[in-house]
Amino acid sequence: MSHTPLPPAGTITDVAGIEVGHFSDTRRPTGCTVILAREGAVGGVDVRGAAPGTRETDLLAPGNLVERVHGVMLAGGSAWGLAAADGAVRWLEEHGVGMDVRYGTLPIMPAAVLFDLPMGDPRIRPDATAGYAACEAASRQPPAEGNVGAGSGALVGKLFGIDRAMKGGVGTGSVTVAGVTMGALIVCNALGDVIDPDTGRVVAGARTADGRALLDTRRALLRGDLPQPLLAGTNTTLGVVATDAVLTKVQANRLAMVAHDGLARSINPVHTMSDGDTLFALATCRAPSTGATPGMTVLSAMAAEVVARATLRAVRAAESLTIGSLHAPAARDFARPPP
Template identity: 45%
Template sequence: MTHTFPVLSGLRIGHAGDPALKSGATVLLPDVPAVAGVHVGGGAPGTRETDLLRPEATVERVDAIVLSGGSAFGLAAADGAMSWLAGQGRGFAVGPVRVPIVPAAILFDLANGGDKTAVAGGGPSRYRAFGTAACEAAATTTTLGTVGAGTGAFTADLKGGFGAASAALACGATVQAFVAANPLGRATLGSTPHFRAAPFEIDGEFGGLGLPSPMPADAGAAVTKLGARAGGNTTIAVIATDLALAPAQATRIAAAAHDGLALSIYPVHTPMDGDTVFVLSTGRVPLRDPARDLTELSAGAAAALARAVARAVYEAAPAPGDPAPTWRERYGLTA
């Protein structure tokens, strides 16, 4: 069953991909340039324009954020988004020229059973086209599972995908997490169908199974994929909020949000993962009590990201040639 997820007001999201290639890209487009931050927590990242998001850097707002499969080839998806945005007159003004600011992060999906001949013969142009198509498809709702940057994603033993989750905060703001989950480790507790993120689940959004009792003996086993090869993994995410943040505050929230990966994946942040979390602030809700509001947002971002990871795995759809089953295939369970 395909679920539709409503995106935060002031933001649109688009996906593009190729099921035969088992890869794709996702673009998050704020209606107007948005404050952004980033934190890279994995040891094998593939990123673009992350240095520009340092709080001391000149440019404080971005025009889009791109998440893509394709390893280093996938960074070209940001070129497609950048060209599309330029055609819309978007970008940082430099004299008579506008330069769209498009940070990006990629995951490795080149060994997932898809037909990669098109990548070998022109990967950058393929992903550039995905970036453009994702911008053109951007909408105020999104589907979950085997779409966009999550098209070819896998965990250690199950198919991964694209996930999202949302929460309302007491300060009046909203926080949402969008993730392409392709980690080295597992999103479940051992070999059971129970998700590590179970304590944070809302309304049975990923099966409602809760935590297992007793805890399985292999819950702490460091099961990994691809022989724990460097660059073969990665979970990339965007935390979006309407709480008004300064660049330094967005950067701090990005770091705190990584706790959501630790709450939903094991092992995580390894030398073989490139885990990267961006933050986007549309700024529609004023920050009234920084200490209280930012603490609440830190917790909310981590919880939403943990839920989004579980939903990415839960919503994955099977496809020919998959190297691992979906959660529903393995456990014979349905939505």
């Protein structure tokens, strides 16, 4: 079924020095998404979910040695999917990208994964070959959204059972203020519902028992509806916020922290014991030197805004998917007609 594409809202590749590539596996809905910064970017990270699967996040702490990273890998496949970062490291080394460690050029590629194993054969998950292919596909072009890359098998709204969930995916967006650009790419596989922060309306999430309407998880929990027993770590929203602003490592970590405000505006409940919510921040430091540069307060507001927008686009761009007996409708299937 063909659908009208979403109106443009900017992309993370609007940030100078950022490229994005997807690998989507044709054997089952899974894949990986790489965000590259070939010239290096000051990096930060903030993990709010209680069940994360990550690689090389400790080196991003402000007190640790490495200042710049060369990209971030986001992948499906749960912890097995972390292998996709190996392929990205190999690709970057072959292209002469990395940190000079005298004995070689060492690419720094932090990574985080989400759980998409219910969608098809769980033995199929992103590996080093997939990560390499994502890098081969990377470009400055606006990246595809919806059922692609790390969002291929993403679902949202699983608190009352996976059979009542809906399709998640990949979304992106950007804003520019005072000559500085802030972009985000989000892969939404949340336990909770996705909310339109401008209206407060649930856009995608848990459905009613008959599957024909949105339940509204927040209200259901508050009136006493009991969720299904949960397998730990089976949900996660991952993302990268990137800016061309000149930031220190301390500031990049702060930006990753406040970017989670965007998740709190667009997902409910968020940061649960069964989510591994992780956001990275990249500063390419390539903003034009002329003109005023907004301070951290403005940059923080920009980061939260683009994360909220990208999260919303992740479900609005998604398309329904049926794997065996599991049917995951998309937000567009529940869209209300205009008044």
